[in-house]
Amino acid sequence: MTTIWWIRDDLRLHDNPALLAAAADGEVLAVHVDEEIRGVRPLGGAARWWLHHSLSALAGSLREHGVPLVLLSGDPEQQIPALVEEVHATAVLWNRRYHEPKRVVDARLKASLRTGNVRVESFDGYLLHEPWTIATQDGGPYKVYSPFARACRESTPPRSPDGLPEPLAGPHLELRASGQEVHSWLREEAFEQELARRGWLPTAPDWAGGLRENWTPGEAGGRERLAHITDLLADYAEDRERPGAAGTTSLSPHLRFGEVSPHEVWQESLRAGRGKGPETFRSELLWREFAWHRLFHLPDLATRNVRPQFDAFDWRDDEDALRAWQQGRTGIDLVDAGMRELWAIGWMHNRVRLVVASFLTKNLRVHWRRGEEWFWDTLVDADEAANPFNWQWVAGTGDDAAPYFRVFNPERQQERFDPQGEYVRRWVPEVDNESTERAAPIVDVKASRRDALAAYASITQS
Template identity: 45%
Template sequence: MSSSPIIVWFRESLRLSDHPALYTAAQAGGPVVCSYIYDQESPELRPLGGATRWWLAQSLRALRAELQSLGSDLVIRRGPAAKVLGDLAAETKAAAVYWNDVAQSGPRAVADGVEAALGRIDVKTRVFADDLLVDPAEMRGKDGRGPRVFTPFWKRVLALGAPPKPLPTPVRLTPLAGLASLAVDELGLEPTKPDWAGGLRDAWRPGARAAQQRLTQFLETAVGSYAAERDRPDIEATSRLSPHLRFGEISPRQVFHAARFAAEERPALAKGIDKFLSEVGWREFSRHLLFNNPDLATRNLQPSFDAFPWIQNDAALAAWQRGQTGYPIVDAGLRELWHTGSMHNRVRMVVASLLVKHLLIDWRQGEQWFWDTLVDADPGSNPASWQWVAGSGADAAPYFRVFNPVLQGEKFDPQGAYVKRWVPELARLPAPLVHQPWAAKPLELAEAGVALGRSYPAPAVDHKLGRERALAAYARLRTSD
C-alpha cells in the first residue's frame, strides 16, 4: 500500500462507476485526491454555453455528494489545468496524477500541458481510454483518413465486438484531509440576474444516479417501441440520456452493455435496442469526426460550401431564436429549447433545415445558438448534425432535401399536442390546422383566438419559395465548382 496520494483529475467523466482512472487509483490502496479543475483560461478549450454551465454545476454537486458517501470529497479549483494540478501535486506530495482521456484535440493539448508540468516536478501520470467505444486510431482507413459515412463506420464498430465491461464503483476511498476547495457556487456557473434556469430545473435531474435510473427506466419501458416512435415529439419515446453522456455521468460502455443485456433477457426488444444503440453510434461517429477535424464547428467539411451565398439577416435569426418563425413545429421546438435546454431530435432537424435552407442563414450561427442553449451541447454531435442538415458535412443529407415544416408537423405530431404545449396561442385550433394556421378560415381563427400577424406571426418565408431559393443557391454553388 502506497502512502503517497494519487490525484484523480475528473474531466468529462463526472461519475464514480466505470471510471478507469478512479478505479485504478483506488486499487493502489493509498489516499486518493479527487479533483475537478474549472479551466476557462486554457485557449485550446471551447467555452461552455449557458445551459451546459448550469448542468455542470448540478453534476459537480451530485459528484461531490457521491464521493462524500464513500468517505471522500471533491477538491474543486479553478485556473489553467497545468498550473493548478502542478500546484495541487506539490501541495499533496502526490506520487501520480491519473485521468481519463478526452479524445479531442483541445482537451488533449491541455492534458499534454499537464503532463509536461507534472514531469518537471517528477510526478508520474497515467491516462485511461474512456469517452468512446473505440479508439479513433483504430478506425482510420488505409489512406489514413477517418470515417466519413456512418453506416460502414457503425458496422465496423460492431464487428470489433463488445467494448470492455464497465468497472465497478470503488467501495471506499481514502481521502487526504485539509485540502482547500471551492464551493460549486463560487464557480459562477449558474444564472442569477436574471435566473432563467427554472425550466431546466423542472425538466432535468443531473448526476450519475439519475443517469442510471433514466437508462433503467428506458430499457424497461419505451425501448420496445423506440424504433417506431422515436421521431414523435408528442410522446415520451426517447431515452433523454444525451446530457448525461455529454458530461460523462454515464459511459457509452455502460449504455452498450445494459442495452445488450436487456436484449438478451427480452428478445422482443431487440429491434428497438438495435436502433437505440445506433443512435449511440451517431454520437460515437460525431466524436470521431471531431477527433479528425478539430475545427468541425467552424469549417465546412466539404470545401465547396465555402462559397455558399449565406445571407446575414439578424432580424430573421432573432425571430428564429425566439420561436417566432410562423411555422408551428419549428417555433414549438425553439421554445422547448429555451425553456428546458433540450429539443426533440426530429424537431432539431426541421428547425435547422428552416434556418439554413428556407432562410439561407449560415449553419454556424445555428450551431452557436444550440451550443449556448442545449444542456446536451456536445462538441461533436452539435456541429456534425448542423453540417449534416446543411449538406456541408460528412454523410450529409442531400442539399435538395428541404424539410417541409407543415408535413413534418402533420406526420410526427399528428394531433398537434407538441405544438399546442409549446405554442399555446394555437392551442384552440383543431388538429388539421394547428401546423398551418394560415390555412384556417377567418371564423376558425376567430373562434381559436388567433390573429395572424399579431398573436402569432405569418410564416417568415413561404415554403415553396424558400425551397426554390435554396435550390437555386445550391445550383449556383455547383456551377461555380
Template identity: 70%
Template sequence: MTSIWWVRDDLRLHDNAALAHAAQAGPVIAVHIDERVEGARPLGGASRWWLHHSLTALAADLREHGIPVVLASGDPHEQLLRIAQETGADTVAWQRRYHLPFREADARIKADLHDRGVDARSVPGFLLHEPWTVRTGADQPYKVYSPFARACADAPPPQSPQDVPDRLDGPAPTTRVAGHEVRTWLRDGDFAERLDARGWLPTHLDWAGGLRAMWTPGEAGARARLDDLADVLATYDEDRDRPDRDGTSRLSPHLRFGEVSPREARHASRRSRAGSAETFRAELLWREFAWHRLFHLPDLATANVRAQFDGFDWREDAEELRAWQRGRTGIDLVDAGMRELWETGTMHNRVRMVVASFLTKNLRLHWRRGEEWFWDTLVDADEASNPFNWQWVAGTGDDAAPYFRVFNPERQQERFDPHGAYVRRWVPEAGTDDALAPIVDLKASRQEALDAYSAVKG
C-alpha cells in the same frame, strides 16, 4: 501517498477507469478545474448550469468516502502541477479528451508530471472505440457513417462496465489542498460557496426553472434514466421520432457529462430483448462517429467540411435569426421546438433536424448561427455532436444530408405530431386568431435554397 483524480467529463463513480486507477494507487483527492485552454470554447449557459449541479452531486457522493472535490480555475497545466506538488501526489489519472486544444494541453501536462516523477495516466472512457483504432483498409479515417458502423461492429467489443472501486477513500482531513484543509473541502456549505463563486448559475434573470423541472443532473439522475431504458426500448422504433410522446432515452446530457458511460448504455441496451435496441445502439454509434470526425477535424465548429460551401450565398438577417431563436417564426413545429429548447434545455431530435433545416435552407442563415445558439442553450451540447449535426443538416459536412433535402415543417408535423399535441403544448396560440404570420414562404424559400445550393455544387 496521495493520488489525484482529475475530474473532467466523467462525473461518476461507476465504470470510471481514471477513478479506479487513482483509488488503486492510494487515498484520492478529486480535482476539478474551470479551465482556460487556448483554442477551446467556453461552455454555454445551459451546460454551465448542468455542470454546477452535477459537480454538487458528485461532491456529495464522494463525501461519503471522505474524498474532497477541490475546485481550481485557470491554466490546467499550472493548477494541476501546483496541486500535485502541494499534496505530494505520486499518481494523477484522468479520462482522455479528443478535441485538439485539450489533447495538446493534456500531453504537455502529462510530460511535465512524468518529468517530476509522477505517474500521470490518461485512460479511455468517453467513447466505445478510440478514434485511432477504427480506420479504413487504406488506413484512413472513415468519412461515411455506414461503413464506420460496420467497422465498429467488426472491431473487438468494448469491455464490460466496471462497478464502483472496492477501495475508495480520501486523505487525512488535515491534508492541505489549494490553501485549505481537506476537512473544509468536505463541508457541504464551504464547497457550495466556492462552487457558487464560479458564477455558473443565472443571477439577474432565473431562466433555469424549466431545466430544474425537467432534469436531475448527476450520476443518480443518470442511473435512473438507465434503469428506465428497457421500458423505453420496448417502443423505441415506433416512438423515437414522435415529439408528442416520451419515447427517447433522455440520456444525452448524462452521456455528455460522463454521468453514465457509453459502455454502460450499450450494455444496458444489450440486456433488452426489444428489437429496437439495435436502433438505440446505432444512435450511440452516431455520437461516436461525430467524435471520431472531430478528432480528425478540429475546426469542425468553425469551418465547412466541404470546402465548396465556403462560397455559399448565406444571408444575414438579425431579425429573422432572433425570431427563430425565440420561436416566433410563425411556423408551428419550428416555434414549438425552439420554445421547448429555451424552456427545458433540450429539443426532440426529429424537431432539431426540422429547425436546423428551416434556419439553413428556408432562411438561408449560416449554420454557425444555429450551432452557436444550440451551444449556449442545450444541456447536451458538446464539441463534436453539435457542429457535426449542424453541418450534416446544412449539407456542408461529412456524410451530409443531400443539399436538396429540405425538411418541410408542415409535412413533418403531419407525420410525427399528427394530433398536434406537441405543437399545442409549446405554441398554444397555433390555429387561433393570435397565431403569428409566417416570416417566410416555405415553398418559395425552398426553391431559392435549391438554386443557391445548385450554384455551389455546380
C-alpha cells in the same frame, strides 16, 4: 500516498477507469479545473447550469467516502502541478479526451509531470471506441456513417462495465491545497460556496426554472434514466420519432457529462435484445461515436466548413429572421414549438432538431454557425463534437453530400410525426386559441425551398 483524480467529462463513480485505478492506489483526492485553454470555447449557459449541479452531486457522493473534491480555475498546466506539489501527490490519473486543443494540453502536462517523477496515466472512459481505433483499410478516417458503424460493430466489442471502486477513501492527512485545508472541501457548505463563486447559475434573470423542473443533473439522475431504457427500447424505432410521446431515453446530457458510462448504456441496451428498437438505439450511440471520430480528425469542425466549396455560399445576414427563429415566432408551428421547448427546458426532441436546423439554414439561408452557436448556449447536452457535426450534416456543408438537397418541410414533418398536434399545442398553445391571432409565417416554405436548392446546386456544381 495520495493519487489525484482529475475530473473532466466523467462525473460519475460507476465504471470510471481513472477513478478505479486511483482507488486501487490508495488515498484519492479529486480535482476539477475550470479551464482556460486557447482554442476551446467556454461552455454555454445551459451547460454551465448543468455542470454546476453535476459537480455538486458528485461532491456529495465523494463526501460519503471521505474523498474531497477540490475546485481550481485557470490553466491546468499550472494548476495541476501546483496541486501535486502542495499535497505531495505521487500520481495523477484522468480519462482521455479527444478535441485537439485539450489533447495537446494533456500531452504536455503528462510529459511535464513525469519529469518530476510523478506517475501519470490516462484511460478510456468517454467513448465506446476511441477515434484512432476505427480506421479505413488504408488507415485513414471514415467520412461516411454507415461504413464507420459497420466497422465499429465488427471491431472489438465494447468492454463489460465495472462497478463502484472498492474501497474508495480520501487522504488521511491534513493536506493543504491552494491555501486551504483539503479536508475543508469535505464540508458541504465550503464546497458549495466555492462552486457558487464560479458564477455558473443564472440570477438576473433566473431563466433555469424549466431546467430545474425537467432534469436531475448528476450520476443518480443519469442512472435513474438508464434503469428505465429497457422498457423504452421495445418500441423505440417508432416512438423516438414522435416528439409528442415519451419515446426517447433523454440520456444525452448524462452521456455528455459522463454521468453514465457509454459501455454501461450499451450493455443495458443489449439486455433489451436484438430487435429493431434496441438496434436503432445502438445505431444512435454509434452516431455519437461518429461525431467524435470526425472532430478528432477535424478539430475546427465548429468554425470551418468540412466541404470548402461552401466557403463561397451566399448566406443571408438577416438578424430579424434569426431572432424570430431563436424566439420561436417564425409562424411555422413545428419550428416554433421546438425553439420554445429548447428555451424552456434546455433540450429539444431530435426529430425537431433536424427540422429547425433545416429551416434556419435552408429556408432562411442563415449560416449554420449562427444556429450552432445558439444551440451551444441553450442545450444542456451540447458537446464539442455532436453540436457542430450535426449542424454541418443538416446544412449540407459536412462530409455527407446528400443532405444539401434534403430540405425538411416542417408542415409535412408535423403531419407525419405530430399528426394530432400534441407537441405543437404543448409549446405553441395559441394555435388552439381563436382569440389569439397566430403570426403569419416569416417565409414561404415552398418558395424558399426552391431558392435554397438553386443556391446549393450552384455551389455543388462549381
